Amino acid sequence: QTKDQANLENVALTIDGQSISVPAGTTVLAAARQLGIDIPTLCHDPELTNPGSCRLCVVEIEVPTAGGMMKMRNLPPSCVTAVSPGMVVRTRTETVVQARRTVLELLLANHPKDCLRCERAGSCRLQAYAYEYGADFPVAGSALDGERRRDPVDDSNPFIRRDMNKCVLCGKCVRVCAEIQGRHVLDYAHRGFATTVAPAFEKPLGDSDCVFCGSCVALCPTGALTEKTKAGKGRPWDVRRKVRTTCPYCGTGCNFD
Ligand code: FES
Numbered sequence: 001q002t003k004d005q006a007n008l009e010n011v012a013l014t015i016d017g018q019s020i021s022v023p024a025g026t027t028v029l030a031a032a033r034q035l036g037i038d039i040p041t042l043c044h045d046p047e048l049t050n051p052g053s054c055r056l057c058v059v060e061i062e063v064p065t066a067g068g069m070m071k072m073r074n075l076p077p078s079c080v081t082a083v084s085p086g087m088v089v090r091t092r093t094e095t096v097v098q099a100r101r102t103v104l105e106l107l108l109a110n111h112p113k114d115c116l117r118c119e120r121a122g123s124c125r126l127q128a129y130a131y132e133y134g135a136d137f138p139v140a141g142s143a144l145d146g147e148r149r150r151d152p153v154d155d156s157n158p159f160i161r162r163d164m165n166k167c168v169l170c171g172k173c174v175r176v177c178a179e180i181q182g183r184h185v186l187d188y189a190h191r192g193f194a195t196t197v198a199p200a201f202e203k204p205l206g207d208s209d210c211v212f213c214g215s216c217v218a219l220c221p222t223g224a225l226t227e228k229t230k231a232g233k234g235r236p237w238d239v240r241r242k243v244r245t246t247c248p249y250c251g252t253g254c255n256f257d
Contacts, residue, residue: 001131008023009023009108010023010024011023011026011083011084011085011087012086013031013085013086013087013088013089014087014088014089015028015031015032015035015037015089015091016035016037016090016091016092017206018035020034021029022083024082024083025065025079025082026082026083027078027079027080028076028078028079028082028083028087028089029044029057029079029081030040030046030058030076030150031083031089032059032078032089032091035041037077038089039054039059039142040057040129040133041054041056041079041133042054042056042125042126042129042170042221043056043170043171043172044079044170045077046173047176047180048172048176048179048180049175049179050060050079051080052079052080053244054103054173055077055084055099055103055169056100056129057077057078058078058096058099058100058103059075059076059078059079059080059081059096060075060086060087060089060090060091060096060169061073061076061087061088061089061090062088063084063086063087063088064086075095076253079198080091084135089186091123097133097217100129100133101133101134101135102134104129104130104133104139104143105135105144107126107138108126108135108136108137108138108245109131109137109138109144109146109148110146110147110149110236111126111148111166111168112139113137118166118223119226119235120166120220120221120222120223120235122143122224122235123235124221124222124223125221125222126168126221132169134190137230148165148197149165150165151165151196153205154206155218156204157204157210158207159225159227159228160186160205160212160217160226160227160228161227161228162205162225163223163224163226164197164198164224165224166222166223167196167197168221168222168224169188169195169196169197169220171188171197172219172221173197173215173216173219173220173224173230174186174187174188175224176215176216176218176219177215177216180215181211181213181215183211183224184208185199185203185208185210186199186202187211189202207244214227220228
């Protein structure tokens with residue numbers, strides 16, 4: 001049997017008690033979505049390569065062993081875990097929900113508490129998941145209360161406002177700029193706690209090769225990248241208008257007035 005033939009085989013598994021058969025190589029996340037099961041994601045996008053970095057999509061997985069027993073895997077991220085025969089997936093156990101809440105609280109621990117004034121309020125994925133999972137900003141003096149990032153806001157151009165204090169490092173802006181638009185304007189800079197996303201040499205966006213296509217803004221799950229109105233700021237429903245388009249990443253700036 002060739003590798004290509006093996007890849008064409010279907011794999012049967014169970015997700016939340018529902019049986020499904022999908023082609024080998026399918027991720028657990030994609031299989032779950034075929035069943036209409038909702039798994040939260042921040043760094044995943046079906047059109048981009050996936051780093052499996054945010055860990056919000058973790059699930060419980062048991063796989064059969066050679067001896068006929070089931071072996072538990074340690075909360076793997078479903079977006080980068082391929083299905084395997086006989087796999088049993090649980091997407092909403094108490095352990096899974098607690099793990100996702102902890103991931104969210106770790107992100108909120110280094111996030112500005114300005115949701116009332118944020119352009120992305122009401123359309124922020126981080127806010128929506130925090131609401132869904134009951135995650136909150138850490139209380140002063142608690143285990144997760146600590147240092148916060150204090151980056152200057154890049155307001156150097158008329159189109160996009162860049163506030164890296166609100167970035168969760170999902171990297172979708174980096175990947176869409178490189179993989180879809182072929183521009184490579186944004187990339188990671190620094191390491192550890194200081195890690196951020198910026199144009200080369202941390203130039204302001206207005207001094208970079210950015211063509212302001214808006215693809216990065218469209219995929220940003222938080223208020224780190226937002227579009228601007230002529231008045232200087234704007235919530236998505238203030239700025240965007242619906243247009244007929246065949247491509248979600250068309251790069252022609254059709255989201256702009
Ligand atoms: Fe799976 Fe981020 S969505 S790790």
